[in-house]
Amino acid sequence: MLIQTSSKSQAGIYNFLADPSVGAVGTINLGVHLPIFSQITGFWVTELVAITGGAGATISFGLITTDIAIPVSTVNNLMVATVVAGFTAQPLRGVDLEAAPLRILNTSDVTMSIAVNPLTAGMLEFLIFYNEFSQ
Numbered sequence: 001m002l003i004q005t006s007s008k009s010q011a012g013i014y015n016f017l018a019d020p021s022v023g024a025v026g027t028i029n030l031g032v033h034l035p036i037f038s039q040i041t042g043f044w045v046t047e048l049v050a051i052t053g054g055a056g057a058t059i060s061f062g063l064i065t066t067d068i069a070i071p072v073s074t075v076n077n078l079m080v081a082t083v084v085a086g087f088t089a090q091p092l093r094g095v096d097l098e099a100a101p102l103r104i105l106n107t108s109d110v111t112m113s114i115a116v117n118p119l120t121a122g123m124l125e126f127l128i129f130y131n132e133f134s135q
Contacts, residue, residue: 004134011127014112016051016119023053023119027073029064032110035132036067039101042129043078044094047087047122054117057084061126063108075113077102084119101131
């Protein structure tokens, strides 16, 4: 049986001022939907407008399964928790998974988790690269 693959990418912008939760501590679904058995090959984040928040506030990116009764969230598997102050020194942050792709076994959405203190302003652009498999 031949399996078809295609390389895809999705991108989005997240504006903390437009968020109804106003950057509260917690996990936010960014609405980027990845199909079952995708292989993630890269994830990148760029700060478009300076992120501000309480002392020590961190951001991490991960996945949440969307096709099972009890969603499972993985906070750090796309980008480990990074202190917000660290974003100003690095305009582009992320992970290149080309050599060892992250395979997901359920349909999933990309999430951003805020920890330690809320964030009050800023805007991020995120980009995810993945391979999709079909028959």
